[in-house]
Amino acid sequence: MLLAIDCGNTNTVFSVWDGEKFLCTFRTSTHHARTADAYFTWFSTLLTHYGVDPDVTDVVIASTVPRVVFNLRIFSERFFGCRPLVVGKPECLLPQEPRVDQGTRPGPDRLANAVGAFDRHGGDVVVVDFGTATNFDVVASDGAYVGGVIAPGVNLSLEALHSGAAALPHVDISQPDKVIGTNTVECIQSGVFWGYIGLITGIIQRIKAEYGRPMKVISTGGLAPLFQQGEDLFDRFEDDLTMHGLTVIHRYNKENGVL
Ligand SMILES: Nc1ncnc2c1ncn2[C@@H]1O[C@H](COP(=O)(O)OP(=O)(O)O)[C@@H](O)[C@H]1O
Ligand SMILES: CC(C)(COP(=O)(O)O)[C@@H](O)C(=O)NCCC(=O)O
Numbered sequence: 001m002l003l004a005i006d007c008g009n010t011n012t013v014f015s016v017w018d019g020e021k022f023l024c025t026f027r028t029s030t031h032h033a034r035t036a037d038a039y040f041t042w043f044s045t046l047l048t049h050y051g052v053d054p055d056v057t058d059v060v061i062a063s064t065v066p067r068v069v070f071n072l073r074i075f076s077e078r079f080f081g082c083r084p085l086v087v088g089k090p091e092c093l094l095p096q097e098p099r100v101d102q103g104t105r106p107g108p109d110r111l112a113n114a115v116g117a118f119d120r121h122g123g124d125v126v127v128v129d130f131g132t133a134t135n136f137d138v139v140a141s142d143g144a145y146v147g148g149v150i151a152p153g154v155n156l157s158l159e160a161l162h163s164g165a166a167a168l169p170h171v172d173i174s175q176p177d178k179v180i181g182t183n184t185v186e187c188i189q190s191g192v193f194w195g196y197i198g199l200i201t202g203i204i205q206r207i208k209a210e211y212g213r214p215m216k217v218i219s220t221g222g223l224a225p226l227f228q229q230g231e232d233l234f235d236r237f238e239d240d241l242t243m244h245g246l247t248v249i250h251r252y253n254k255e256n257g258v259l
């Protein structure tokens, strides 16, 4: 079985794929200092808790934080006896090479999103991934990742207001009922939430105009559900899109003799 690991700047997600479906998905915070032994203790405790006993033979990793890969490699070798496939490394093949400026290294999460979206929907897709950053990943008709947009994430925007302005408290994001806030917390929530709705709407509209063909818009990532209710921004919400992309990349590398 395949263990797929998607490591973002905030959270690291582990999912076990049995070849047909995900058996379980566990989430922890991202820390480059977490050791292989600590990963295993955490992972095996959750497996026991949920009564899942997978026979992990392969590991695939996408990490937007290069430093964490070191300990994840040791984790994979020590506990599953396998060398992990790391997306973005030269030895890892992609079904379609990205078409971006020379020297650009697209985030491995964006490469996985593109592969996952192409596998499910064919090309001409925009993936909107609400993580630490909010990225828009454009997938061409042949499945290639061809670039997109990186915007400050929702929580980063809230954090920036709090850290940059002495009188502004830390606020959690939520959808305000109205736009005109009548206290500081409501004003901040309104600015970030409705500002974000404007950002998403505007960027999708501009991407579509520039791309010049009809496109499907898929949302994913930790904070995507927040923008799922009420507004008609996306064609679909797919929680597991990055993970799905990782399983497809792994299969492709197996079929092509890399593993
Ligand atoms: N269910 C949730 N409710 C509120 N915030 C969440 C939830 N899930 C994730 N987050 C927050 O959303 C942000 C992005 O999450 P995630 O997609 O895991 O980011 P990344 O992939 O960059 O690590 C993080 O700041 C995280 O704390
Ligand atoms: C844009 C990102 C920071 C998003 O990371 P995340 O929010 O998932 O942690 C990541 O994809 C990244 O570091 N990209 C490298 C630059 C690029 O994609 O062009």
Ligand SMILES: [K+]
Residues within 6 Å of the ligand: 008, 109, 129, 131, 221, 242
């Ligand atoms: K991500």
